[in-house]
Amino acid sequence: MKRLWSFIGVTILAMTCWASSAYAQTESYIAIGDSLAAGQTPYQEIDAGYSDLIAMKLSSLGQLSFYTKELAFPGFTTADVLERIQSEESKHLLENATLITVSAGANDLLRLVKVNPTAGTLAFSQLQTDSTLNLARKNMITILDELNELAPKAKIFVMGYYFAYPYVHPTQKKGTNEQLVKLNTILQQQAEDAGAVYVDVYDRFGLDAINYLPNSADVHPNFEGYRQMANAFLQSYSGSNALTISSSELPKPNPLSFEEIIKQQLSAKSKERETTQRQSTRTAYAIQGFPGYKAFIENI
Secondary structure, three states: OHHHHHHHHHHHHHHHHHHHHHOOOOEEEEEEEOHHHHOEOOOOOEOOOHHHHHHHHHHHOOOEEEEEEEEEOOOOOHHHHHHHHOOHHHHHHHOOOOEEEEEOOHHHHHOOOEEEOOOOEEEOOHHHHHHHHHHHHHHHHHHHHHHHHHOOOOEEEEEOOOOOOOOOOHHHHHHHHHHHHHHHHHHHHHHHHOOOEEEOOHHHHOOOOOOOOOOOOOOOOOHHHHHHHHHHHHHHHHOOOOOOOOHHHOOOOOOEOHHHHHHHHHHHHHHHHHOOOOOOHHHHOOOOOOOOOHHHHHOO
16 A cells, blocks of 8 residues: 555656646747737727737736737738748847747638628538638748748747637538638648647637627627637646636736837837937836837838
């Protein structure tokens, strides 16, 4: 019996040490991609998205040294993401990154879908969709190749997508859902081929996730939807449910309109001109609630 308890004690100690070492790394986290990475709300504002929730959880554990979503922007396609990571200003962010999430591909596909929320219908061209998915596949190959080169220290996670049209008539869901499944399959395959990790969020939403997608005229999730996405990542990241974010841990809503973001960025630019050139731009973006919208100024 003493031997049994001794064995159990050693096993528990080993598991504890493994868990501690698994979460010991302090991450420099870069969120890359589209409006989901940026944290767009169902009402055309910006708030905490899945990347912010991931950063929040890692920070609460003392595992986050740096975080930015400066390389995320609403409306980005795979081509836009590729261009963004190849820019000169991205290099200093990526070279020291230890953790990267990528959301890219949905805008390639969804811009081809014609939605009538009143009638509850969806329409798309299969020929256009096939061509677009093939282009997205090629772009993702290049994106992941570039990230492996530009961010050699980073573990890369490719985020999958959920079905974004729970309000349409059930008979209208099948065709568009099939295209989404194809996109997710492409993302998973390219992630695995590049040595990255694919994060599946599809099953957490299903086809009827009106509790996560409250605006029938918008494809973006609420806090609970972003929590599901963050938890899908954290499960892949940790290999367990140990880092799960509960609903009670969600921050209070603090949405910013695009106009408010522009105003903040203009104010920040003005203050930046007054500081010395020694001040690091990278430091200025570390672990902020809403970094990442320098790009917004450049696109208006």
